Every structure is written in structure tokens, then in C-alpha cells.
Amino acid sequence: MIRGSFTELLIIAVLAAFAATVPLVANGYWLSVCVTGMMYIALATSWSMFSGPTHYISLATAAFFGLGGYLLATGMSDYQQPFWLMLAIVPFTGAVLAALIGLATLRLSGVYFVIFTLGLAEMIRNLVSWIQNNFLGSRGLYVLTDYTERHIYWMLLAVAATVYMLGWLINRSRLGFSLRIIGGDETVARHVGINTATAKVILFITTGFFGALVGGILAPRYSYIEPNQVFSPQLSFLVVIIALLGGSGRLWGPLVGVIPFTILWELVQTYFPNQTTLFLGVVFLVIVYFLPHGVVGRLEQALEQVRKRR
Amino acid sequence: MARAKLRVERVTKRFGGLVAVDGLSFDVNEREVLGIIGPNGSGKTTMLNMMSGAFKPTEGFISLSDRQISGKAAQTIARAGVGRTFQLVRLLPGLTVLENVVAGAVFGHRRQWGQSAKMVALRMMERVNLNISPNAPITELTYIDQKRVELARALCGEPNILLLDEWLAGLNPTELEAGIDLIKTLQEEGRTIILVEHVMGAIRSLCDKCVVMASGAKIAEGSPEQVLADPEVIRAYLGDEDE
Ligand SMILES: Nc1ncnc2c1ncn2[C@@H]1O[C@H](COP(=O)(O)OP(=O)(O)OP(=O)(O)O)[C@@H](O)[C@H]1O
Ligand SMILES: [Mg+2]
Numbered sequence: 001m002i003r004g005s006f007t008e009l010l011i012i013a014v015l016a017a018f019a020a021t022v023p024l025v026a027n028g029y030w031l032s033v034c035v036t037g038m039m040y041i042a043l044a045t046s047w048s049m050f051s052g053p054t055h056y057i058s059l060a061t062a063a064f065f066g067l068g069g070y071l072l073a074t075g076m077s078d079y080q081q082p083f084w085l086m087l088a089i090v091p092f093t094g095a096v097l098a099a100l101i102g103l104a105t106l107r108l109s110g111v112y113f114v115i116f117t118l119g120l121a122e123m124i125r126n127l128v129s130w131i132q133n134n135f136l137g138s139r140g141l142y143v144l145t146d147y148t149e150r151h152i153y154w155m156l157l158a159v160a161a162t163v164y165m166l167g168w169l170i171n172r173s174r175l176g177f178s179l180r181i182i183g184g185d186e187t188v189a190r191h192v193g194i195n196t197a198t199a200k201v202i203l204f205i206t207t208g209f210f211g212a213l214v215g216g217i218l219a220p221r222y223s224y225i226e227p228n229q230v231f232s233p234q235l236s237f238l239v240v241i242i243a244l245l246g247g248s249g250r251l252w253g254p255l256v257g258v259i260p261f262t263i264l265w266e267l268v269q270t271y272f273p274n275q276t277t278l279f280l281g282v283v284f285l286v287i288v289y290f291l292p293h294g295v296v297g298r299l300e301q302a303l304e305q306v307r308k309r310r
Numbered sequence: 311m312a313r314a315k316l317r318v319e320r321v322t323k324r325f326g327g328l329v330a331v332d333g334l335s336f337d338v339n340e341r342e343v344l345g346i347i348g349p350n351g352s353g354k355t356t357m358l359n360m361m362s363g364a365f366k367p368t369e370g371f372i373s374l375s376d377r378q379i380s381g382k383a384a385q386t387i388a389r390a391g392v393g394r395t396f397q398l399v400r401l402l403p404g405l406t407v408l409e410n411v412v413a414g415a416v417f418g419h420r421r422q423w424g425q426s427a428k429m430v431a432l433r434m435m436e437r438v439n440l441n442i443s444p445n446a447p448i449t450e451l452t453y454i455d456q457k458r459v460e461l462a463r464a465l466c467g468e469p470n471i472l473l474l475d476e477w478l479a480g481l482n483p484t485e486l487e488a489g490i491d492l493i494k495t496l497q498e499e500g501r502t503i504i505l506v507e508h509v510m511g512a513i514r515s516l517c518d519k520c521v522v523m524a525s526g527a528k529i530a531e532g533s534p535e536q537v538l539a540d541p542e543v544i545r546a547y548l549g550d551e552d553e
Binding site for chain 2: 001002174178180183185187188189190193194195196
């Protein structure tokens with residue numbers, strides 16, 4: 001019923017402390033890879049906090065991420081608001097968007113939820129592009145700050161650590177237990193007295209919150225914000241693939257998926273820039289056929305077998 | 311005089327053109343065991359589903375201790391103290407036996423957490439004679455043990471009223487005997503129970519009162535001896551066998 005030990009918390013703290021030293025030794029290309037990796041850790045972990053237990057696959061990550069980046073840029077560029085103020089605001093807009101999506105999709109079952117989130121994210125992307133091209137076309141959205149890659153990295157690390165802390169707390173709570181029951185059988189969940197709608201919406205709101213926050217933090221990296229770039233649906237798919245590759249059944253599953261995936265992804269982008277989509281397809285097939293519960297699920301299976309043989 | 315614990319008033323459920331439950335009314339009193347019997351497809355499970363909140367009645371009312379529960383969400387009704395098991399056992403495959411059982415204590419009528427919830431769950435496992443490691447995966451259980459887990463989960467919520475949908479179905483003769491004895495002990499504890507059953511021996515030995523359904527409607531009500539001797543009831547059952 002209670003998942004997550006204090007040892008787990010300690011491991012997270014040690015890993016975070018170790019990760020914090022990366023910008024001191026890495027720079028240039030490798031630091032940039034680490035920023036990307038840290039972004040995926042934060043996004044995929046908060047994604048799987050909702051989708052792991054409930055099995056509701058959300059393709060709305062790009063909507064939250066884009067909203068965060070675009071709003072932050074608008075605030076800074078058009079209204080001369082400071083970066084930190086905008087960064088404090090954008091996660092809440094992501095949370096509100098997630099709450100609206102959650103309330104609208106409560107009665108939808110799995111497949112329809114996937115389609116709805118993808119459709120909605122694409123609709124937002126097109127709407128924002130359309131508004132920008134037709135009404136605001138003449139001006140650009142610049143995010144000019146003094147923050148460099150290493151600052152962005154540390155900010156992302158802080159977010160990732162917060163996501164882990166929150167996930168750890170949820171795993172130890174009634175809410176975490178209720179999500180596992182919902183994932184097992186929603187009818188049973190309701191009949192033991194769980195308010196399934198509330199539990200799902202709360203978790204979805206946290207993914208929206210962190211998605212927008214990460215989008216805001218990444219904005220200074222691009223300097224110039226363009227809707228088709230920050231709302232790119234590719235991000236939503238990447239997050240799903242990473243989480244599933246690592247295994248969304250455990251809090252630290254996505255972390256396991258991020259490291260191999262980011263390295264492979266960088267290699268593919270460098271050496272086979274025209275085959276990135278093909279690569280994603282192959283990874284997806286590998287997951288579906290060979291790692292249905294991710295790398296972590298595979299490891300747990302193997303451990304179980306070793307234990308039984310003894 | 312004691313008022314009815316659970317009251318069903320002119321309840322109807324339609325699925326499109328099909329009338330699954332047709333204007334059904336009955337009362338269950340405190341500490342009473344009510345049997346709902348009837349041929350296959352006569353609407354017993356549908357009636358139970360409306361009592362537990364899985365379905366909303368198309369017409370009519372259901373009240374628990376004079377408070378209306380019909381139309382409320384299943385989780386609200388569960389928290390009001392209605393516990394149930396399912397005709398086709400519903401357990402959570404990714405969870406251990408203990409976790410399956412403790413779910414009832416954590417979210418049910420009495421919301422507990424941590425050690426105290428665990429103690430309740432272990433006590434209920436013992437109560438239903440479940441002699442198996444609490445940490446065993448659910449997939450390793452025999453059929454009757456799966457049914458015991460489901461019953462223990464329902465009992466964990468300390469329900470005011472317990473709804474059992476063919477809890478004895480599918481058991482072999484030895485298991486059936488043990489099952490009947492188990493439910494008998496629940497009855498002796500003074501619990502209010504609604505049983506949907508096909509097993510006549512169990513109905514005779516357990517039920518204080520029976521409601522007989524056919525094609526969604528009530529065709530007889532009374533003690534087990536009375537209703538089982540009723541010509542209309544016999545006709546309903548024989549008619550069912552002819553098909
Ligand atoms: N969700 C549903 N949608 C449509 N029709 C349904 C639904 N549930 C039950 N029915 C129909 O309602 C009627 C009554 O079904 P119900 O399951 O209540 O019967 P029952 O008395 O429990 O039968 P059994 O003894 O076989 O369990 C049947 O004709 C069934 O097909
Ligand atoms: Mg039935």
C-alpha cells in the first residue's frame with residue numbers, strides 16, 4: 001500500500017547532488033546534451049506519475065510545454081515582465097489547462113483520451129500560429145536573459161528533483177495507492193470508495209504544471225520563440241517513448257530510459273538527420289515487442305526469477 | 311419499531327428498449343439476510359448494481375437508513391456503508407493479497423491508513439479463513455480464495471450492508487459447505503446482507519426472506535419455504551430450464 005522507502009529518497013538525493021556537478025566538468029556540446037536529458041527526466045517522470053498508474057496515455061506534453069514557453073516569451077517580449085515573474089506564473093497556466101482537459105475527458109476511456117490530448121495539443125499549436133501570423137505577425141518573441149546553458153541545467157535539475165520528491169510523497173500517500181487501484185480496475189476503485197475523477201485530475205494537473213514550468217525554463221535557450229517549434233508534437237511522443245522505454249510502473253523508470261535514449265537520439269540526429277522518425281518508430285516497436293514494462297519491468301522480472309530459483 | 315435499513319421503491323432500469331428491472335420494491339431490515347433469486351437474466355445483478363451505484367435507476371428510489379442513495383456515485387454509496395462483491399470476481403492483479411484487501415479499509419466507510427488499516431485487513435483475512443501469505447501475488451490464489459479476498463475487501467470497509475452477487479457460485483461441494491458456513495457466521499454477527507444466489511440449499515439455510523424476480527419484476531416475496539413452494543416461482547424456474 002505504501003511505496004517508496006527512505007533509501008530511495010537517499011539515492012535520489014545522492015544522484016541529484018552528483019548531477020549538480022555536471023556543469024562544472026561538462027560544457028559545450030556535452031552540457032547541451034545534459035540539458036536535453038534533464039528536460040526529458042523532468043517531463044517523462046511527471047508524465048508517468050499520471051500515466052504509469054492510470055494507463056491513460058497523454059499526448060498533451062507539447063501543449064503544456066509550448067504554453068509555458070510561449071507565455072513566458074510573450075510576457076517578457078511584449079510586456080517587459082521579468083523572467084522570474086513569468087516563470088512563477090506559467091506553471092499555473094499549465095495547471096489550469098490540465099484541469100480543463102481533465103474535466104473535459106473524465107468520461108472518456110483510454111483510446112479516446114489519447115486522441116483527445118493529441119488533437120487538443122495540435123489545435124492549440126495551430127491556433128497560436130494562426131493568431132501570431134494574422135494579428136501579431138510583425139513582431140518576434142525574444143527571450144533575452146543572462147542565463148546560460150548551465151543555469152538552465154540547474155533550474156531543470158531543481159524541477160526534476162521536485163518532481164521526484166512529489167512523486168515519492170504521492171507513492172507513500174493514499175492518493176498514490178488509489179491510483180494503483182484505479183489502474184487495476186476502475187470499477188473496483190469506485191466501489192471501495194475512491195473518487196476516481198478527483199484522483200486522476202489532481203495527477204494530470206501536476207503534469208500540466210511541470211510541463212509548462214519546463215517549457216518556461218527552456219525558453220531562454222531558444223532566444224527566439226516560434227509556436228511551431230515550442231508546440232511541436234514530437235516532444236509529446238518523445239516523452240511517451242522515454243517513459244515507456246524506462247518503464248512507467250516505477251517512479252525512477254523514466255530516468256532509466258532517458259540516459260540511453262538521449263545518447264542514441266543525439267547520435268541519430270548527428271549522423272542520420274533524415275532518419276529520426278524512422279529511429280523513433282524502431283524504438284517504439286522494440287518497446288512494444290520486447291519491453292512492454294520497460295527496462296525496469298524487465299529487471300524486476302529477472303530479479304523475481306532469481307529469487308524463485310533459490 | 312425498527313425502520314427498514316435499505317428500501318427499494320418502484321425501481322426500474324431500462325437498457326435501451328430492454329427492461330432489466332421492472333418496478334421493483336422491497337425492504338431489508340437491520341440484521342436481516344435477504345435473498346434475491348430468479349432465473350438467469352431476470353435482473354438480479356442489475357438490481358444490485360443500482361444499490362451499489364454502478365448504475366443509476368431509470369425510475370424509482372433507493373434509500374439507506376432513510377437517506378436516498380439512488381443516483382449517487384458508487385464511491386459516495388461505498389462511503390455511506392454499502393459493501394459488495396462481484397458476480398465475476400474482480401481483483402487487482404498488480405497488487406498483493408494484503409493490498410487487495412486493505413483497499414477496503416483505506417477508502418471505505420471507515421477511512422484508515424498505515425498500520426491501523428493493515429491490522430484491519432489482516433483481521434478480515436483471518437475472518438474469512440484466508441490462510442495465505444499476505445504478500446502473495448493475487449495470481450496464485452485458488453478460486454474460493456479469490457472470492458475470500460473479495461469478501462475480506464468488502465468487510466474491511468465495515469459496511470452497514472453487504473451485497474453478495476453469487477458469492478457461492480462455482481465452488482465445489484466441499485468449498486460450498488465452507489462458504490455457506492462462512493456466510494452463516496457473518497449473519498450471526500448481526501450483519502445486514504443481500505444475497506443473490508442460485509444455490510437452493512444456501513438460500514434455505516441463510517435467508518430470512520426472499521424476493522423472487524422474473525424478467526425484471528418481483529413475482530414472489532416471503533420466507534424461503536414459502537417462495538420456493540410458490541407455483542409461479544416454480545413455473546418461472548421450470549420455464550427457464552425449458553429454454
Ligand atoms: N450494462 C448492460 N447493458 C445492457 N443490458 C444489460 C446490461 N446489464 C445487464 N443487461 C441485461 O439486463 C438483463 C438482466 O441482467 P442481469 O445481469 O441483471 O441478470 P441476472 O439476474 O443477474 O442474471 P444471472 O443469473 O445470469 O447473473 C439481461 O437481459 C442483460 O442482458
Ligand atoms: Mg447476475
